[in-house]
Each structure stands twice: as structure tokens, then as C-alpha cells.
Amino acid sequence: MFIDERIVTLFKRNAHHTLTYWSVFFSFGLCIAFLGPTILDLQCQTNSTLSQITWVFFSQQFCLLIGSSVGGVFKRTALAALFVSALLISVIFAIIPVCNNVLVLAIAMAVSGLAMGLIDTIANIQLVTIYQKDSAIFLQALHFFIGFGALVSPLIADPFLSETGCGNHTGNETEIMHHFRSMLRYSPIAEHNITQSHLSHDGIEKEEPVVQYAFWIMALINLPVPIAVLFLMYRENLLPRCPGSTPRLLDKDELAMETQQGAEGHGSIFSCCQNDNLHGLPVSFFMIHILGGMVLFMTDGIVGAYAGFVYTYAVAPPMSLPNKTAGYLASIFWAAITAGRLLSIPLSYRFQPVRLLMLNLAGAIVTVLMLLIFYTSSTFLFVGTCLCGLFLSSIFPCMLAYTEDILDYQGCATSVLVTSAGMGEMVMQVLVGSIIQTEGSYSFLLCGMIIACVGFILFFGLLLFHRMHRNYLTGTSSTRIIKYLF
Numbered sequence: 243m244f245i246d247e248r249i250v251t252l253f254k255r256n257a258h259h260t261l262t263y264w265s266v267f268f269s270f271g272l273c274i275a276f277l278g279p280t281i282l283d284l285q286c287q288t289n290s291t292l293s294q295i296t297w298v299f300f301s302q303q304f305c306l307l308i309g310s311s312v313g314g315v316f317k318r319t320a321l322a323a324l325f326v327s328a329l330l331i332s333v334i335f336a337i338i339p340v341c342n343n344v345l346v347l348a349i350a351m352a353v354s355g356l357a358m359g360l361i362d363t364i365a366n367i368q369l370v371t372i373y374q375k376d377s378a379i380f381l382q383a384l385h386f387f388i389g390f391g392a393l394v395s396p397l398i399a400d401p402f403l404s405e406t407g408c409g410n411h412t413g414n415e416t417e418i419m420h421h422f423r424s425m426l427r428y429s430p431i432a433e434h435n436i437t438q439s440h441l442s443h444d445g446i447e448k449e450e451p452v453v454q455y456a457f458w459i460m461a462l463i464n465l466p467v468p469i470a471v472l473f474l475m476y477r478e479n480l481l482p483r484c485p486g487s488t489p490r491l492l493d494k495d496e497l498a499m500e501t502q503q504g505a506e507g508h509g510s511i512f513s514c515c516q517n518d519n520l521h522g523l524p525v526s527f528f529m530i531h532i533l534g535g536m537v538l539f540m541t542d543g544i545v546g547a548y549a550g551f552v553y554t555y556a557v558a559p560p561m562s563l564p565n566k567t568a569g570y571l572a573s574i575f576w577a578a579i580t581a582g583r584l585l586s587i588p589l590s591y592r593f594q595p596v597r598l599l600m601l602n603l604a605g606a607i608v609t610v611l612m613l614l615i616f617y618t619s620s621t622f623l624f625v626g627t628c629l630c631g632l633f634l635s636s637i638f639p640c641m642l643a644y645t646e647d648i649l650d651y652q653g654c655a656t657s658v659l660v661t662s663a664g665m666g667e668m669v670m671q672v673l674v675g676s677i678i679q680t681e682g683s684y685s686f687l688l689c690g691m692i693i694a695c696v697g698f699i700l701f702f703g704l705l706l707f708h709r710m711h712r713n714y715l716t717g718t719s720s721t722r723i724i725k726y727l728f
Contacts, residue, residue, distance in 0.1 A: 249376060249591065256372050260380060262474045263365040264387050266328050269467045270361050271391020272460060273331050273354055276399055277302065283404050283453040290344040301348040302355035307664045309359020313367070314657040320364050321475045327357035327364075328468040335461035339454030359664070367656045370646050377646070378590040381639035382583055389580030389635075395460065402456040526711035531655060533704040534645040535662030537603075540697030541637045542663040543670025544606070544690055548630060549575055550671050551678060551686050558683035560618050567620075571627050578631025586636035595644040596705070598636060603701055605633035607694045614687050638663055648708050 253260060277284075277299065285295045316323035334354040341347040369384055370377045475481050549572055555561065556568035589598060609629045616622040638659070645655040674689045 249379065252373065252376060253380075258474055258477065259372060260369065262324075262470050263369055264384055265467045265470050266324050266361050266365055267384050267387040268391040269328050269331050269464050270358050271388035271393075272395045272464055273334075273358055273391075274388070275392035275395040276335075276457075276460060277351070280399050280403065280453055280456065284338075284347065286404065287339070287453075288342060288344040288347055294344045298344065298348050298351050301352040302358075303664075303668045305352040305355030306359040306362070307661065307668060309356040309361075310363050310660045310664045311359070311657070313360045313363025313660070314654070316360065316364060317367060320368055321471060321478065321480060323360055324364055325468050325471040325475060327360045328464070328471055330354065330357040332461045332464045332468065335457045335464065338457045362664070363657055363660045366642060366660060370642065370656055375647055378595050378640065378643035379587055381643055382586040382590045382636055385636070385639045386580065386583035386587070389576060389583055392576055393580055394463075398459055398463070399453070399456040402453045404453065524711065524714045526707045526714055527649070529707040530645055530648055530704065530711060531658045533700050533707060534641055534655060535658045536700045537697050537704065538638060538641055538659050538663040539666030539669075540693050540700065541603070541606070541634060541666075543666035544693050544697075545579070545634050546667035547670045547674040547686075547693075548627075548634075548690065551674060552627060554678065555683045555686040556620075556623060561620060561623065561683075563620055563623075571624065574624060575627050575631045578628045579635040582632040582635025583639075585632075586639070590636075590640070590643075595640040595647070598640045599644060599701065602633045602635075602637050602640070603694070603698045606630060607691070607698060609633060610687060610690045610694055614691060617684065617687065645704075648711060 281295065281298075284298070288295070313323075331354055334350050334357075338347070338350060341350055365384060366381065369380050373380050472481075552571045552575060553568050556563045556571055557565060586598070609626050613623065613626040613630075616626075642656060642659055645659065649655055670693065674686065677685050677689055
């Protein structure tokens with residue numbers, strides 16, 4: 243068989259939990275992708291300026307970072323936290339059409355960001371806890387569902403987007419809003435809609451907005467997810483006054499029982515720092531957390547910056563692509579990430595995470611280097627965008643599986659890595675955007691090259707401390723044997 247019986251048996255034993263965690267990551271992807279394509283309609287709905295509506299982006303990303311940081315606190319009530327988070331996402335989708343004030347909208351997006359952050363950390367921790375050394379293949383599938391949700395969301399929104407807008411933008415705001423809308427939209431059809439909307443302002447009556455139907459449809463599509471989590475809670479006898487005969491998964495799962503005590507190390511990033519068990523641990527233990535987080539800070543930063551500014555780079559000289567053509571780039575990038583995560587599922591079974599990490603990091607550097615060399619070729623820009631998405635797609639799940647395996651699932655790697663990745667995506671977008679504004683569009687690829695090289699150097703540092711930590715564990719084991727004998 244392509245996958246051995248042990249992995250299949252392990253999946254069958256934990257199928258209900260695994261499928262539920264995958265479904266909540268679909269909610270994550272659905273929620274993270276809708277804001278970009280609908281931003282112009284939301285600006286009209288709230289009657290806000292550009293500087294005001296951008297706080298909606300910030301509130302979601304900032305609270306996502308907070309949710310990722312504290313998600314590990316709910317390790318003992320993980321399913322309840324996932325149920326509330328998934329339900330909140332449906333509720334937020336439903337109430338967005340009645341948020342007629344930008345402050346109310348920012349608060350709603352902050353709540354959704356907090357729910358997304360909790361989902362991100364909890365689902366990763368739970369899968370790592372269940373599958374341990376076999377978690378890589380299941381983490382790849384988990385992160386595939388983010389990309390799947392991120393592709394579905396813009397497709398739902400597209401038919402309901404306004405063709406004419408509300409006409410309350412200045413010239414400069416219109417140009418910048420072109421960027422914001424394409425930045426997170428992923429749907430090339432939308433770019434055509436945006437262009438049409440600004441060409442048809444004069445002499446045309448403003449159309450009645452119907453974007454609320456898109457949000458209500460997404461709320462209904464997401465509703466089965468909290469229901470699935472609630473059903474799992476019923477199966478695990480976690481609901482009050484719901485007696486059941488089925489024991490909890492971690493009680494009947496022999497693999498989880500063997501490592502349940504080791505999994506106690508998983509918590510929020512703050513509780514990890516206060517853990518009394520950290521006393522006496524070697525420097526290599528802390529450096530593995532730090533360097534693993536820094537690698538993801540760089541690589542997820544590239545993902546955020548590339549998705550955010552590849553459109554801006556493509557429409558500026560020397561590339562100077564038409565707006566509609568450039569709109570395809572973000573779609574291709576996210577489609578490549580989704581396809582790469584799907585492809586990485588069988589690869590994770592065949593190859594160790596460290597080998598996939600080295601291949602992906604090297605591939606990302608070579609791809610950005612080729613984009614720099616052929617910076618005037620529009621054809622290679624599309625090819626390079628596809629390759630970049632493929633190479634960057636599986637770095638996060640591979641790094642998560644690799645670092646947890648190094649630490650024997652006794653550290654706080656999941657919380658640290660999820661938080662670092664979210665922080666990198668937020669910070670790098672701001673940093674790269676500022677550099678592009680001052681230095682020009684060519685600096686976009688140059689920044690990507692520098693960030694990728696720094697990430698590769700940090701990865702080699704991680705390999706070095708992995709060797710040191712392995713030597714430390716070997717020496718500790720030898721000392722214990724000697725003490726036992728004498």
C-alpha cells in the first residue's frame with residue numbers, strides 16, 4: 243500500500259477527532275480570505291475613509307496573534323473552545339451586514355481574529371498530541387484545509403460584489419484600495435469588477451448593495467462546523483447531563499496514553515515561560531524554540547508579503563501588467579499553496595520533515611533569485627509565483643512536526659511556532675510595504691530574497707542546536723544508566 247497499515251489504523255482510531263479538527267481549519271481559511279474582496283463594499287457600508295477601514299485589517303490580525311498566543315491555555319477544554327470559536331465565526335459572518343460603523347466592524351473582526359487564533363493553536367496541538375511522531379502527514383492535511391477555505395470564500399463573495407462602488411474615494415484612495423482588494427481576494431474575476439466600478443462612476447446611478455447575501459451564505463456554510471464539534475463533544479461525554487458509553491479518546495487511545503504526561507508541556511506561550519520544569523534545561527532546548535519560531539517568522543512573512551504585494555509589483559514598471567492580468571497572480575499563488583499542501587500529504591509519509599524543510603527553503607530562495615534575474619519577464623512572474631507558492635506551502639507543518647519531534651513533545655513548540663508565524667505575517671507586510679513605498683517596486687523581490695536567505699541561515703542554526711540537544715539527551719541517558727548500575 244502507498245501508506246502502511248499502521249498509519250491507516252491510527253487514523254481510523256482517531257478519525258472523528260481528526261476530521262473535526264480539519265473542518266475547523268476550513269472555518270479558519272473561510273474567515274481569513276473574505277475581508278480583502280469585500281473591503282470596498284464594507285467601506286461603503288460603514289461610510290468610512292481609507293485610513294479608518296484599514297484598522298479592520300489590523301484588528302483581525304492583531305487579535306489572531308493574541309488568540310494564537312493564549313490558545314494553549316484551553317488544552318483541557320479544547321473541544322469547548324473550538325465549538326465556541328467556530329460558532330463565533332458563523333455569528334460574525336451573520337452580523338457583518340448590520341455593522342454600519344467602522345468601529346463596530348473592527349470589533350467584530352477582532353472577535354473573529356481571536357476565534358481564528360484559538361482554532362490555529364488548539365487544532366495543531368491536538369493533532370500533535372494524538373499522532374506524535376506520525377503527525378507530519380496529518381498536519382499537512384490540516385493546513386490544506388486553510389487553503390481550501392481561502393479559495394472558497396472569494397468565490398462565494400464574487401457574484402455579490404458591487405460593480406460601481408459608492409463613489410466616495412479620492413484618486414489616491416482608489417489606487418490603494420485596488421491593492422487592498424486584490425491583496426486578500428485571490429479571485430481574478432474581482433479585479434475586473436474593481437476596474438469596472440471606477441470606470442462607470444460618472445452618470446450611473448449607484449446600485450443597491452447585495453454583499454450581505456455573501457456573508458449570510460458563508461455563515462450557513464460554516465454552521466456545520468460547530469455542529470460537528472458539538473457532536474464530538476457529545477460522543478466524548480463532555481456535555482452536561484449527556485451520559486454516554488463511549489470513553490474519551492485520549493483515555494482509550496494507547497498512543498496518547500503513553501505520551502499524555504509529555505503533552506502536558508503544551509500551553510500558551512506565556513504559561514510555557516512560567517513552567518517550573520524549564521529550570522535546569524539546556525540552552526539547546528530554548529534555542530530550538532527560538533530558531534524554529536524565527537524561521538517561521540521569516541517564511542510566513544514571505545507568504546503574507548508576497549500575497550499582499552505581488553499585484554502592486556506586477557502593475558508597476560518595469561512589469562506594467564494590465565490590472566486584470568495582474569489580478570490572477572494572487573489567485574495562482576494561493577492555489578499553488580493549496581496544491582502544495584495537498585501534495586505534501588504523501589510526501590510527508592515518504593520523507594522526513596527536515597528533508598522537506600531543506601528542499602522547500604532552498605527552492606524558495608532559488609525561485610525568488612530567478613524572479614530577480616528575469617524581473618522583466620511576465621511569463622516567468624507567473625511561473626515563479628506558482629513555484630513560490632508550492633515551496634512555501636508546507637514549511638509550517640513540516641517545521642511543527644520537526645521541532646515537536648526534537649523536543650519529544652515535551653516543550654511548547656506548537657504555541658511558540660504558531661505565534662511566531664502570525665507575528666511574521668503581520669510584521670513583514672508592514673515592513674515590505676513601507677520599503678516598496680520608499681524604494682520602488684523592485685525592492686519587493688529584493689526583500690523576499692533577503693528574508694528567505696535569513697530564514698535559511700536560521701534553519702541551519704536550528705540543525706546545529708538539534709545536534710547539540712541530541713548529544714545532551716544521549717549524555718543524560720548515559721548518566722542515568724551509570725547511576726542505576728552503581
